[in-house]
Amino acid sequence: MKKLLFPILAVAILAASCQSQSSGEAAGQDSAAAKQSLAAESQAFAYLQPGYVPGGKVTGKPVSREDALKCIDKYREVMPQYGFRKADFGKHEKLDIEIREITESASFHGPSLVHWMHDYLSKQTDPEKVSFKFTLAIYTKEFIEKYYPDDPGAMKKVGRVTMFVIPTIKKSASGTPADSTQLEGGGGEEDDDKSDPYNYAGLQP
Incomplete structure (x- = not known):
């Protein structure tokens, strides 16, 4: 009987040793995977910063609302000359x-x-009332000079049609919200006059 116990104990000890080694390897692999995941998340958060594009080419970030409205007004001024009107x-x-x-x-x-x-939605008390309006505009010389000072080639954008992304807030039943202002064609929503629109668009062709 004793002769049978020794082989059984030896097998049990060997199995426990193998299991412990396997668990240690698995834990090490899990730890490595967790570190890789954290590194990937850190890279993702950096990647999501407004205006960041791999290679350094900017295609999108906030701009001054006042500057954006001048480009929007330019579009409204120019388009009727080409037969695009709201009336007549x-x-x-x-x-x-x-x-x-x-x-x-x-x-x-x-x-x-x-x-x-x-980021904009996270700061709103009632994000369900928010929409984002893609508004047509025409780049002015002043806008390009201000926002592309180190890019001489950007002057080719002067006079080009572009788009500004503008946060809008749905009208309340009682009237206009205190923190917004109505622009033409709002469709029951007002542009948020405390938030800067989004631009730096890439234009095609």
Whole structure:
């Protein structure tokens, strides 16, 4: 009987040793995986900072509301010359106008835009009332000089159609919220006049 116990004990000790070694390896692997996950998260948070784009090319960050409105006003001033109006429809008398480079689309760095939107929503008492309006505008010379001072090639954007992303707040039943101002075409919502719009768009083509 004793002869049988020794092999059984030896097998048990060996199995326990193997299990302990295996558990230690698994714990080490879990720890390494956790460190990799934390490193990945840190990189992701850096990646989500507004205006950050790998390679250093900026395609999206907040700009002054006042500067944005001047570009929006420029769009409203120019477009009727090309027959795009809110009223007085009919045949254009004479298209003796400047030929401009077309803008087919405007793009923003996705994670940076989402981060900016999330940051705005997180500061609102009632985010369900918030929408983001993509507003057409035309870059002015003053805007490009202010926001692209170190990029001589950016002057090609002067006169180009672009888009500004503007937070809007839905009207309350009692009227206009105290922290917002109504702009034309609001559709039951007001632009938040305490928040800077989002721009630095990439223009295509």
